[in-house]
Amino acid sequence: MSTAKEARAIVEMRGITIEFPGVKALDGVDLTLRGGEVHTLMGENGAGKSTLIKALTGVYAIDGGSIIVEGTPREFRGTADAQLAGISTVYQEVNLCTNLSVGENVMLGHEVRGPLGINWAATHREAARHLENLGVRLDTRSMLSAHSIAVQQLVAISRAMVTDSRVLVLDEPTSSLDRGEVDQLFGVIRGLRDRGVAILFVTHFLDQVYEISDRLTVLRNGTLVGEYPVEDLPRGQLISKMIGRELDELDAISQSAARAIDRTSDPVIRATGVGRRGVLHPADVEVYDGEVVGLAGLLGSGRTELVRLLYGADRADAGRVEVRGRTARITNPRHAIDRRIAFSSEDRRAEGLVGDLTVAENIVLGIQAKRGALRKVRKSEQDTIVEEYIQALGVRPANPNALVRNLSGGNQQKVLLARWLATAPQLIILDEPTRGIDVGAKADIQRKVAELSEQGLAVVFISSELEEVIRIAQRIVVMRDRRKIGELTSHDIGVDDLVAFIADEQPQPDSPESAA
């Protein structure tokens, strides 16, 4: 375990205060990073974690307090400055350039140069080496835009490893990663820690917190709750320190999942043999009224690909889709929306939350788009809907007039979800809806989904967190290697069963069709 008392402080932040117009994002927060230690920053969405990181790296100027790096007071004027002082950072919003190649994104600003300028062959070799350290092998000359969010996140992390830094800051680096990739990353982090690097880590996955951290700092509403060695703060206490209360019971959600579903009438959607060459082997899926169908599988197993075909975001080249018993041609998202099918994608930035509009405007946007420009949503009606979802999902600040751009990452995710739910679809497809969302809010979102499904909404729920899938879904479709490998009923399996099934470590349980 860490010999915390002796470890040398590399970064000391004292009494950091940052104010944005109308919000005090940080109020007198302290943070100490020591060499050879993994320090995890915990807090609800909007607690100020990312802001603290941006204060450290000079993205935001601080309004009060001091930052001391290696004994000297510093005030960085930007990431470049911080990098020079040995602090490299992966910010929460993956900050890369999708118009450039993978290798270039890893190496930008650190390209290998010869007498004749950048030596691209060597640069790509370097990039490949850094990616390989994280267990990623891919064509570094391919454009970043051709890759999934998870790959982009790995690229962003590799980028931070290029310079030999004394401090490594990782703001929710694992939000899109699967177990194998997280293991790989943790291996790298441990290696760096043992070499004396100070690591600042942010995540909402409690398992990961206890797996990797030596020390925790908890923030709540922009103030410091405290700093604790990890062994002094068991899970329950950590949660109550973060959210300021005990976490409500999740049993109600599990009960909802155990509910019997009426499968006698036509399903809301029935896909038969839907597939696309090179993307997804033909698969069957049905979702009935009031049912939550979970989609489980590893990253790249075809979960997202399947729902994109259902939604018409990509065009299927095989199979048939019926909506309520009638054959439906869904080759375009427009067709899906017309049939009241909503899709909240895993990529919230591409999805088009409009940063310069307010929370209320973003939520109403979906309803307005559905009604067409001419039938304006009445103001009073808007207010009730917006109010309802801000409450139900716990958007902070609970101010309908806040600009979405200024919300914390997790709160933006909630607004996106609210927008889709507010359109009153008959089927909603949620791809990683709880990514980057804190434990308390995760429960809020699950509760809301359970509640809506009890009222008859059909839901397809994709999540890498298997506990969550099991808790919320009645039925789980399991994907592997871009094919559907089976279906499980959730109430009689546990997480370990599901993991084993996904990994094919045991003969399959009662699955009607094994491979499509």
Place this chain on the structure above:
Amino acid sequence: MTSVQAPLEKADAFGPLKRFVSRRASWIPVFAALALLILIFIAGQAYFGNFLTPRVISALLLDNAYLFILAVGMTFVILTGGIDLSVGAVMAFTGMFGASLLRDGVPSGIVVPVMLLLGAAFGLAIGVLVQYFDVQPFIASLAAMFAARGLAFMVSLDSIKVETPEILWLQSTRIQGAPGSFYITPTGIIALLVVLVAALVLAYTRFGRTIYAIGGNEQSARLMGLPVVRSKLLAYVVSGVCAGLAGVVFTAYTGASYPLNGMGTELDTIAAVVIGGTLLLGGSGFVVGSMIGVFVYGTIKTAISFMGADQSWTRISVGLLLLLFVVVQRIIVARSDRR
């Protein structure tokens, strides 16, 4: 916990074509422009019979040397996601100022650097407005355009004849093999060199790569710790210097300077750059593409004068092509967004 992992990317799932597309998607518009150019050549040859001759092709480079240079500068600016409307006027002003100095007997060894510096100053002014005063590039460069045009008229309302031998030499010297074969003038060589140097800078220097990064996502570029401010300023300076150099070349080409030179040239330049496959949003494009764009523009002009039709047809056809290419680009961008 079990550590299981799906292979992230399957190498064999990508055919060679897919691999090419995944690597070189941004070159597709350039190839489109090249195909168009070849198409126009073939059509011209089929129609006129004497279109594809060394004389005509050599004249293309000669007549449009200034446009090649302007297009290179414009490419830098557009790659950052900006625009520079001042280039035509700056070319006219530096031309006028240079011509007046030459007339007063200042040696060309001083005049030419002064012209380049003047161009740089205009570029710097636009860059500072954009970067530090948050002025839209469109507005900042529009202001610079008016300023430069006004200054050109202040130098003289009439054209100034240039008789300095070194300047005229740039245009009149023809390096040629056999009579009737291809030839090139020093102005053409300058234009080609500018294209070459710019292509190398964009592909092989950190400054060049930063330009692409800024155009891709300025916020990201900043968080990556790249020198965003400096590079953006420099992009406008490059455009300004190119405008100054175009002033030199154009003065040599016409043997005189006239304050109305280069009216609307900024728009021709932008059209050529866009036809050459550079996205107006920034972050994607190549100077080689811009060069092809200028060739397309010049070839259409030549073809129309072959027909004996009015040159307003050039404008009309370039306008239509521009529309076509912008639509094609939109489709490409939309498709690559959908992956």
